[in-house]
Amino acid sequence: MIDLPFYKPHGNEIELFEHAFRKQLPLLIKGPTGCGKTRFVSFMAKKIGLPLYTVSCHDDLTASDLVGRHLIGDGVTYWNDGPLTRAVREGGICYLDEVVEARKDTTVVLHPLSDDRRILPIERTGEILSAPPEFMLVVSYNPGYQNFLKGMKPSTRQRFVSLRFDFPEPELEQQIVIGETGVDAMLAKRLVNLANSLRTLKEHDLEEAASTRLLVYAATLISSGFDPMDACRAALVEPLTDDEETAEALMEIVYASFGK
Amino acid sequence: MEEYVGALWHKFITDAADKRYPKEAVTLEQIGKTAGILFRSWGGDSGLAVKSAAATAHGAKRSLLQRIAGSNLKAELTWLDGETLHLPTAIDLFPRMDLNRDLYIWLIALAATGSDAALPWIQRNQRATQDVLARFPGLSCRYQRLKDAVLSTRPLPERLSSGEREQEEAIRAALLNPGSVERLPPAVRPPQPVYLWLHPDPPASETASGKRDDPQDHEAGACLKKENDRRYQAERVDMPDSKDGFMMSFRAESILSWAEYIKVNRPTEEDDSPDGRPAEDMDRLSVAQDGKTAASRLKFDLDLPSPASDDLPLGEGILLPEWHYKKQLLQPAHCRLQPMLARSAEPLPLPAHLSATARRLRNQFAALTPSKVWFKGQFDGSELDLDACVQFSADRMGGFQARERGLYKAHQYRDRDLACLLLADLSLSTDSYISDRERVIDVIRDTLFLFSEALSATGDRFALYGFSSLKRGNIRFHILKEFERKYNDEIRGRIAAIKPGFYTRMGAAIRHASQLLIRQAATQKLLLILTDGKPNDLDQYEGRYGVEDTRVAIHEARQMGLRPFCVTIDEKGSDYLPHLFGINGYVVIRKPAELPRELPLLYAQLTR
Numbered sequence: 034m035i036d037l038p039f040y041k042p043h044g045n046e047i048e049l050f051e052h053a054f055r056k057q058l059p060l061l062i063k064g065p066t067g068c069g070k071t072r073f074v075s076f077m078a079k080k081i082g083l084p085l086y087t088v089s090c091h092d093d094l095t096a097s098d099l100v101g102r103h104l105i106g107d108g109v110t111y112w113n114d115g116p117l118t119r120a121v122r123e124g125g126i127c128y129l130d131e132v133v134e135a136r137k138d139t140t141v142v143l144h145p146l147s148d149d150r151r152i153l154p155i156e157r158t159g160e161i162l163s164a165p166p167e168f169m170l171v172v173s174y175n176p177g178y179q180n181f182l183k184g185m186k187p188s189t190r191q192r193f194v195s196l197r198f199d200f201p202e203p204e205l206e207q208q209i210v211i212g213e214t215g216v217d218a219m220l221a222k223r224l225v226n227l228a229n230s231l232r233t234l235k236e237h238d239l240e241e242a243a244s245t246r247l248l249v250y251a252a253t254l255i256s257s258g259f260d261p262m263d264a265c266r267a268a269l270v271e272p273l274t275d276d277e278e279t280a281e282a283l284m285e286i287v288y289a290s291f292g293k
Numbered sequence: 294m295e296e297y298v299g300a301l302w303h304k305f306i307t308d309a310a311d312k313r314y315p316k317e318a319v320t321l322e323q324i325g326k327t328a329g330i331l332f333r334s335w336g337g338d339s340g341l342a343v344k345s346a347a348a349t350a351h352g353a354k355r356s357l358l359q360r361i362a363g364s365n366l367k368a369e370l371t372w373l374d375g376e377t378l379h380l381p382t383a384i385d386l387f388p389r390m391d392l393n394r395d396l397y398i399w400l401i402a403l404a405a406t407g408s409d410a411a412l413p414w415i416q417r418n419q420r421a422t423q424d425v426l427a428r429f430p431g432l433s434c435r436y437q438r439l440k441d442a443v444l445s446t447r448p449l450p451e452r453l454s455s456g457e458r459e460q461e462e463a464i465r466a467a468l469l470n471p472g473s474v475e476r477l478p479p480a481v482r483p484p485q486p487v488y489l490w491l492h493p494d495p496p497a498s499e500t501a502s503g504k505r506d507d508p509q510d511h512e513a514g515a516c517l518k519k520e521n522d523r524r525y526q527a528e529r530v531d532m533p534d535s536k537d538g539f540m541m542s543f544r545a546e547s548i549l550s551w552a553e554y555i556k557v558n559r560p561t562e563e564d565d566s567p568d569g570r571p572a573e574d575m576d577r578l579s580v581a582q583d584g585k586t587a588a589s590r591l592k593f594d595l596d597l598p599s600p601a602s603d604d605l606p607l608g609e610g611i612l613l614p615e616w617h618y619k620k621q622l623l624q625p626a627h628c629r630l631q632p633m634l635a636r637s638a639e640p641l642p643l644p645a646h647l648s649a650t651a652r653r654l655r656n657q658f659a660a661l662t663p664s665k666v667w668f669k670g671q672f673d674g675s676e677l678d679l680d681a682c683v684q685f686s687a688d689r690m691g692g693f694q695a696r697e698r699g700l701y702k703a704h705q706y707r708d709r710d711l712a713c714l715l716l717a718d719l720s721l722s723t724d725s726y727i728s729d730r731e732r733v734i735d736v737i738r739d740t741l742f743l744f745s746e747a748l749s750a751t752g753d754r755f756a757l758y759g760f761s762s763l764k765r766g767n768i769r770f771h772i773l774k775e776f777e778r779k780y781n782d783e784i785r786g787r788i789a790a791i792k793p794g795f796y797t798r799m800g801a802a803i804r805h806a807s808q809l810l811i812r813q814a815a816t817q818k819l820l821l822i823l824t825d826g827k828p829n830d831l832d833q834y835e836g837r838y839g840v841e842d843t844r845v846a847i848h849e850a851r852q853m854g855l856r857p858f859c860v861t862i863d864e865k866g867s868d869y870l871p872h873l874f875g876i877n878g879y880v881v882i883r884k885p886a887e888l889p890r891e892l893p894l895l896y897a898q899l900t901r
Contacts, residue, residue, distance in 0.1 A: 095703075097675040105700055108686060110677065186816075223430070230334040236875045237339050238330050282330035285398060289335075292431035 040069070040076035041209050043201050050077045053194050059147040059170040061190065064198025067244025069209075070173045073198070074128045083167060084125035086116040090135035096142045099129075100155055112158050121146070121153045124167030132172040133185050140189050146170055147192040200245060203229060209245060214252040220261075224248050227290045231269065231283065238282075239273050247272055261291050303362075310362035312446065318385035319393040321345050328401055332378055335405035335429075339872060340618075340837060346371060346379035349496060351486045354457065368486035371400040372495035375619075376837045378404055379492075386488055387442045395435045396488065399425075402432060403491055415467055415477045418490035422471040440468050443489050456480035604633040604771065613801045615765065618841035628801040630768040638790040640782035643746065647739060647889075651746040654893050658750040667702050674701030711900060712754040712776065712815035715744060716806045717791075718824035719759040719771065724793035727885045733825050733862070734793050739889040740823065741773065741788045747893035749780040753900070754815060757784075760802035761794030764832050768801045769794055776813055799828035800842035803857070807850040819899065820850055820857045823892070825885075827869060844873050858899060860892060 050073075053060050062070045071087075078085035088099065101115040120127035132140060145152050151164040172193065174185065201209060206228070207221040216224075225248065232242040247269055254264035265287040270280050321328065325343060333339045348367035359365040369381035380400060384393040406428065408421040426433050450461045459478040464487060467474040477484070483493070612626035643651055669678050681700045717740075723733040741757055748755045757773035771791065774784045803822065810818050828839035850857045859870060859879035870879040880895060882888050 095675050102675065102701075103677055105677075105682065105685070108689075110682075226428070230336075233336065233339075234330060234334050237333060237871045238876060240876050278326050279330060282327035283334075285327060285331055286334050287431075289398075289402065289429035289431045292434050 037079050038072060038076050039209075039212050040072055041201070041205060041212065043198070043205065046073065046196055046198075047077070047080075049194070049196060051081070054081060054169050057151065057164075057166060057169070058194045059143075059172075059192060061193030061195040062171065062173040062198060063176050063195065064173075065200065065242055065244065066175050067246030068198045068200050069245060070198055071128075071130060074126065074171055074173070078126050078128075081126075083169070084120075084123065085128060086120040086125055087128045087130060088116050089130045090132050090139075092134055092136060094135045094139055096139050097157075099139065099142060100153070101157075103157065117142070117146075118153060118155065118162065121162045121164045121168055124165040126169045126171055129170075129172040131174055133174045140186065143170065143172075143189065144192065147189075200228075200232065200242065206245060206248070210248055210252050213249045214256050216252045216256045220255060221252065223290050224252055227265070227269070227287060230286050230290075231273065238279060241273065243269055243273060262287060265291065306358070306362040307364050310356065310358035310364050313385045314388050314393075315385050317388060317390045317393060318383045319390060319397060320383040321380050321397075324394065324397055328378075328380060328397065331398065331401045332405050335402055336407075337378065337401075337405035340841060341373070341376060341378050342868065344377045344379055345369075345382035346492075347496065349492070352483045353485045354453075354482050368488070370486060370488070370490075370492040371404055372492035373404050373407075374495065379495075380404075384488075386446060392438065392442050395439055399432065399435060399439055399489065400491070402429060413476065414490075414493040415463070415474055418487070419467050419471040419474060421491070422489075426471070439489055443487070444468060446488075447485060457482065457484070460484045603636070604769075605636045607632045607634055607772070611805060613768075613804050615800060616842040616845035618838060623845070628765040628768055628798065630770050630801050630805050632770045632772055634772050635787050635790040638783075638786040641786045641789050642782060643742060643785060644739075644789075647742055647746075650890060651743055654743060654747040654890075655750040658747045658893065658897065667704055669702055670699040671701045671703040672699040674699075674703030676702040676704075678702045710815050711817035711819060712756075712810065712813040713748065713819040713821060713896070713900075714756045714758065714776075714806050714810045715741070715821045715823060716802060717741060717757070717759045717773075718797055718799070718822075718826075719761045719791055719794045720797040720826075721761070721793050721795055722797075722826050727862075731886065732793075733885060734791065736862075736885050736888050737823065738788060738791055740892050741791070742785065743889045744892050744896070745774065745780050745784070745788070747896070754813060756809065757788070758802075758806060758809075759791055760798075761796065762798035762801070762830050763795040764830060765798070765801075765834070767795075768798050770802060770805060776809075796830040796834075797824070797826065797828050797839075798830045798834055799824070799839070800846040803843065803846040803850060807846070807853055807855055810855055811853050817900075818855045819896075820855045821892075821896070822857065822859045824859065824861050824863070826861075826863045840869055840873065847873055847878075860888070860895065862888060 050060065052058075054077075062073070064070050074087075075085055088094070097115065099115045099117040101113050101118045103110040104113050114122065117127050119125075129135070129143075142153075145154060146164060147170055151168070153162045153164065154160070155162065200206065203222075203225050206225045207218065210216060210221040210224060211218065228243045228245075228248050231239070235242040251264050251268035254268055255261050262284075266280075266284060270283040270287065274280050274283065321343070328343050332341070332343065346369050348369045350366055351368045355365050369383075371381065372379050378401075380397065384396050386396065387393050402425045403418075403421050406421055406424045408417045408424070410417070412420065422436070426436060444465060447465070448461060450458045450465070453461055456478070457480045460480045461484060463474050463477055464484055468487070468489065608631075610629040610631040613628045613630055614623045614625045615627035616623050668674070670681055671678070678700055681698060685698065685700060717737050719734070719737070723737060726732050727736065745755070745757065754776050755774070756776045759771035759773060760769060761771075762768040773787045773791070774780060778784065799822075803820070806820060810820055827835075828843045829835040830839065834842070847857050857874060857878060859866075859874050860882060861870065861879060862882050862885040864881065864883065866879065866881045870881070873879070882891055
């Protein structure tokens with residue numbers, strides 16, 4: 034029996050992932066930050082039993098960071114595979130987290146891998162690798178970020194089967210908080226209600242909604258014996274805003290749930 | 294002397310009559326932002342504004358001292374209507390500031406939770422109290438404290454006459470055990486106001502009372518513009534149409550106050566008392582439609598100029614939809630937008646006073662031009678830097694201890710495939726002066742000049758348009774620079790010719806600008822909106838209607854893949870702009886004079 038990480042499905046995402054894997058389709062997961070995208074992928078990798086190569090994309094990420102590059106040795110150069118190439122050679126899930134953060138010319142190397150050719154041409158060594166059936170490409174991004182000069186090329190986006198994640202329903206989220214931290218049901222319920230109050234402020238007063246991850250942080254602090262109100266300030270209020278007045282208002286919402 | 298003594302007496306007697314604690318007061322201004330955030334997070338409608346409430350007469354019994362002092366006639370209570378959450382201007386009921394603040398928070402929670410308006414007042418408030426306590430268990434200890442504090446300020450039932458006594462007992466029971474009281478026993482007078490509950494009989498809002506015959510003829514912001522922003526309770530009544538002059542239909546000795554509504558047939562007499570104080574003493578302001586057109590009531594003439602002297606209209610005009618927030622539907626072909634070109638715009642060079650700044654900006658912005666360069670000697674890169682490698686190997690073979698150096702080449706380039714459309718508000722409000730010499734429109738003109746200078750240095754594609762409107766049939770869309778045109782003296786001439794126009798029907802202008810921008814081939818499209826105030830127009834396009842239509846227009850632009858961004862010099866912009874553009878979609882420039890220099894820098898930041 035393998036030790037699976039904790040994961041509560043929202044809907045049919047496990048089934049979809051398995052079908053996509055079997056039929057060798059690449060998968061795109063979109064959803065707000067901290068709603069369980071990365072957890073889902075590592076859960077699925079464990080469940081199917083494949084190695085997982087995770088790349089966190091950033092705007093300095095070049096194609097050679099994915100594919101590989103020549104390194105200088107003692108008088109010679111030798112080729113070193115990047116994570117994408119390694120996943121293609123050995124079979125496994127290559128997971129590109131926050132793929133829009135990478136420059137667009139970088140993601141173009143994914144194109145031949147993500148259609149029916151499933152090949153990875155390596156220009157510098159002249160190799161053409163074709164992906165084994167165990168290889169799967171998964172990318173994720175957060176559509177909420179208004180990254181002006183970035184954004185996914187439609188031609189890239191069109192190559193993926195897409196899955197939308199959102200924050201779970203209150204009852205499910207309570208179970209997740211309980212499952213992750215072992216807090217009691219009453220506290221989980223209060224935290225989830227609080228998070229849902231805070232989420233209604235998205236776009237008007239806050240840039241980002243309170244994530245399930247932050248809720249789990251707050252619950253973890255509380256269950257290890259930290260004062261609930263201070264835990265909420267540290268894990269839910271301060272991470273969401275830098276503005277002092279807004280932070281005070283958010284604390285009022287916390288007081289309304291936890292008493293003062 | 295007489296006045297001095299009078300003032301002393303007034304202070305003495307009001308202090309004695311009413312137990313208030315002005316030193317411990319919490320004002321709405323202090324907690325305004327918090328109030329908005331709390332209201333929205335607890336489920337209140339995010340389109341509502343938070344404003345101070347009008348004091349309303351409660352009609353309850355007053356003590357002897359209060360009657361001598363002439364105080365405790367009215368109470369500031371909380372209520373909601375379609376556009377606004379009305380909260381008391383200040384709360385100084387309790388001797389402790391934290392209690393006064395708690396009362397605000399309690400009232401916000403009560404208003405946000407909402408209750409069935411069909412229930413009688415006493416049941417409605419008990420139900421709302423129960424709901425709030427169930428939803429926010431953390432508020433229950435506050436409720437206990439507030440309830441005790443409120444009970445201590447209420448009259449003792451034993452000292453009231455029968456009827457009032459039962460009523461007071463019922464209210465006390467309802468406060469102690471919400472949900473326990475079914476009905477309010479009848480009494481001669483209404484009970485003392487309950488500050489912990491919502492308004493028993495919210496005054497009808499402006500939009501709710503009275504139907505206008507002609508939606509085109511609206512009173513166009515003619516409402517009293519007050520320094521203190523306090524709202525007055527107003528009703529709309531029909532203008533009497535009888536022709537028989539002043540007719541006394543009541544006994545003259547019953548005229549007690551300024552507040553009686555007298556049917557006098559004096560349709561156009563203007564009596565704008567500069568001293569608006571009597572209004573504060575009135576229970577209700579009566580506003581009648583006097584059958585005159587808006588223009589006669591406004592101080593300025595807003596007729597369209599004659600075709601000969603007006604700008605050159607291009608084409609038949611474009612029909613655009615508009616969002617009706619109450620009906621929640623997009624009304625197709627509701628507005629006509631007329632593209633126009635300045636008639637007498639001579640080609641001009643850049644104004645002399647801007648040339649120094651323009652030169653500096655051009656230099657700064659030249660650095661943003663797209664470039665593709667191989668950087669050698671990098672520690673990381675996609676290619677080996679052969680020169681460095683050879684040097685490195687040779688050094689090693691020659692026995693030198695070569696210091697560490699970069700052996701890679703990196704191909705760095707900036708991807709600036711973008712188009713920007715700047716839409717400037719040219720409404721009449723830009724005619725106001727912001728300093729001794731400059732009007733808003735002058736600042737906007739300078740901004741357009743410097744923005745164009747800076748952008749033409751980067752090579753980014755850009756277009757400039759201006760807009761103003763006069764009702765839905767006349768949205769004037771001034772063409773200053775199209776995308777395909779080069780920025781030259783002719784364009785500068787058009788910029789120099791901009792002048793303040795009419796009103797701000799922002800939604801239609803944004804919709805048309807979005808259409809123009811979406812046709813550009815660039816992958817990134819920025820829609821910059823430069824304004825000095827809220828959307829408004831003569832017809833129903835004001836207040837929430839205008840804001841909601843603009844919001845929908847912005848949303849549509851986002852759906853199309855544009856990025857709208859608003860730059861405003863309206864200091865109150867933070868009240869409504871987050872609702873329109875989102876928290877990161879706008880910026881308020883506090884010193885308008887700095888706008889010309891700020892905007893290009895802002896553009897550089899946005900597109901970095």
